[in-house]
Amino acid sequence: MTTAPDRTDFDVIVVGAGYSGLYLLHLLRSQGRSVRVVEAADGVGGTWFWNRYPGARCDVESLEYGFSFSEELDREWRWNERYSAQPDILAYLNTVADKFDLRPDIQLNTTVTSATYDEPSHRWRVRTRDASGAGTELSAQFCVMATGCLSKPKSPDIAGLGSFAGPTYYTSSWPHEGVDFTGQRVGVIGTGSSGVQAIPLIAEQADHLHVFQRTANYIVPAHNHDLTEDHQRAEELAQRRSNALDCPLGVAFAATETNQQLSTDLTPEQRDAEFERLWRRGGLVMMLAFPDLLLEGEGNRAAAEFLAKKIRERVADPAVAEILTPRGYPVGAKRLCVDTNYYETFNRDNVTLVDLTASPIEEVTPAGVRTGDAEIELDALVMATGFDAMTGALTAIDIRGRGGVELAQRWADGPRSYLGLSIAGFPNLFTVTGPGSPSVLSNMRLSIEQHVVWITDCIRYLTSRGIASIEATEAAQESWVAHAAEVAEPTVFPRGASWYTGSNVPGKARVFMPYIGGVPAYREACEKVVADGYSGFELTPA
Structure with missing residues (x-):
């Protein structure tokens, strides 16, 4: 109708x-x-x-x-x-x-x-x-x-943001006509999923790119590739959808593809072999490596060390690799990012990583961004600062x-x-x-x-x-909220200062929100x- x-x-x-x-x-x-x-x-x-x-x-x-x-x-x-x-x-x-x-x-x-x-x-x-x-x-x-x-x-809480003389772009509302950064000094603030995807391509255009990083994220490769007709056969789609219905993440990763042993039952070499297999496969299925990976413990620490090793392998400068290595929260507490050439971007001569944990942003000025160490002059500013x-x-x-x-x-x-x-x-x-x-x-x-x-x-x-109306009862709602919290409590998910918990928004209540x-x-x-x-x-x- x-x-x-x-x-x-x-x-x-x-x-x-x-x-x-x-x-x-x-x-x-x-x-x-x-x-x-x-x-x-x-x-x-x-x-x-x-x-x-x-x-x-x-x-x-x-x-x-x-x-x-x-x-x-x-x-x-x-x-x-x-x-x-x-x-x-x-x-x-x-x-x-x-x-x-x-x-x-x-x-x-x-x-x-x-x-x-x-x-x-x-x-x-x-x-x-x-x-x-x-x-x-x-x-x-x-x-x-x-x-x-x-x-x-999310509105960034950065002093002086409106004073910048050059254009400021937000990844969440990008100009439809696109932006040409050729010959420009560009700053990107934010290294979550949007920043991880945008930074490699902006670096290819910009005269120089400064990446302002507050929190390093755990990142896995996409291994993206073209799809053929064979990939899109009806039988293939049907099998994928069937697998997804039975997968905790709702993705086409069959139970037979996952390791059903606890990480603690394997040697370090066996754990690394499984991580390597999933690394080569690419994507978010790294989270399913072991049944206990998303619990705080040996398996999660092993995953963190494996991902840190991959950063050291891909980033030429050890000091830069160290800054890019996540600290202070377990794998999975923040959403894993999926990348194409993100770490390799920091091997470029025209890219500088600014560690905001060592030298925080004090303010945005008409000329650029002032940190505790210096004022960095910019022609354009990109805000990849996420969502409420x-x-x-x-x-x-x-x-x-x-x-x-x-x-x-x-x-x-x-x-x-x-x-x-x-x-x-x-x-x-x-x-x-x-x-x-x-x-x-x-x-x-x-x-x-x-x-x-x-x-x-x-x-x-x-x-x-x-029936004129339907309404959830308070009792049923409170029971479900309690159940969701109980299921989340043993996992790593509530442990990070992430948008999963509202921690990225000043004044927002800290509650783990998904199920x-x-x-x-x-x-x-x-x-x-x-x-x-x-x-x-x-x-x-x-």
């Missing part, structure tokens, strides 16, 4: 037109529902619309990142590389929007400023603002936040539930959610890959699909039975809730 452009009342309002929003629209329309997708950008794609910086690409393999719901789409689309670059992923999502005729129900250039639950009508009142500044109120029985986990850029992850895009909207309670206030001490899908006190509001779900610790495409199917099936169940119990266990928990008649939810008849 395609809705008229001037309509304001809907069955469902979806916020965001990335992977989640597009699939939600497709499934909800197939149920005959009126849907409006509201998107701030002037195109579809979500994070892949905004993040256009040099080297931007996915760290999940392309063959596992495409939607699984359409065999026809599988036959028609061909991925170019093992790890797709941003332009290819954006082209794919535009193809999806066109093939399934989704654009008529997507309202672009429109920001959602507030969403308020109206208790008497059991409907959400959603206020929007378009590019001209004009506001409109939409309403729907259900509101689905498909706003993404890494979509709210998991919750930032939600709390940026004035969301108010029953009794006018603000979501931002409810989450002041950390997010609390039932399954990452629903929040007590906010009936008929769903979140896709919200805090308390595997989300960023999994293949996002797989987790998005699972959530979208769960949400749309739930809406069909409710409407077919004349680390694994994709299969999480999926089973969601299925049990449904099998038990939506246990943990209060259903109110119309």
Whole structure:
């Protein structure tokens, strides 16, 4: 069902037109529902619309990142590389929007400023603002936040940032026309995933590149390569998707490919041989080397030493290699970065690594960046400073539930959610890959699909039975939050100052936000809730 452009009342309002929003629209329309997708950008794609910086690409393999719901789409689309670059992923999502005729129900250039639950009508009142500044109120029985986990850029807290005389670029909102750094002195602040991807390509253009590093990250190679037709056969895709469903990370790494022995049961030589095998394979599967790798102990320390050895092998200057070696947190506590030629970039004569632990940034000046040691003159500045992850895009909207309670206030001490899908006190509001779900610790495409199917099936169940509202109970929510914390506690994940815990945002509560119990266990928990008649939810008849 395609809705008229001037309509304001809907069955469902979806916020965001990335992977989640597009699939939600497709499934909800197939149920005959009126849907409006509201998107701030002037195109579809979500994070892949905004993040256009040099080297931007996915760290999940392309063959596992495409939607699984359409065999026809599988036959028609061909991925170019093992790890797709941003332009290819954006082209794919535009193809999806066109093939399934989704654009008529997507309202672009429109920001959602507030969403308020109206208790008497059991409907959400959603206020929007378009590019001209004009506001409109939409309403729907259900509101689905498909706003993404890494979509709210973090504002860098650096003195004098606005005083810099040259251009300042943010990896999270890169100019669509691109940037030419030829002949320029460039500074990059930030060495997380975005910085790791952008730095090698910026170094190839710039006259000189200064990389300002506060925290060294653990990095594994992509070993990217072109894909052939054989890689994309239907049988290959089916096997990969089957393997991914059974993998804790939701990637196509079969159980038979992993070492089932504990790291402590092996000799150092045997451990190194396994690490080397996975290093040569490339990608995030290094995290699955041993069942105990993500626990603090001998296996994790062995992984840290192996990765440190690889840095020493790839970086010519021992002093630079030492600065690039992570310290003070275990492997996995911060998200592993997947690189192409990152370490080799520091062997270039036109690249200087600035160690901010030894000499912090004091301020940005009109001429460049002043550290405790010197003022470094620059022509351009690149900020790869990350996101207010998991919750930032939600709390940026004035969301108010029953009794006018603000979501931002409810989450002041950390997010609390039932399954990452629903929040007590906010009936008929769903979140896709919200805090308390595997989300960023999994293949996002797989987790998005699972959530979208769960949400749309739930809406069909409710409407077919004349249910006016569904709301997570406080008891079920608190039980799930406690379970998620219990599962995370023995692991390394809560141990680092990372965006997983909100540590990168000043003033944000420090809570480990994703669910680390694994994709299969999480999926089973969601299925049990449904099998038990939506246990943990209060259903109110119309």
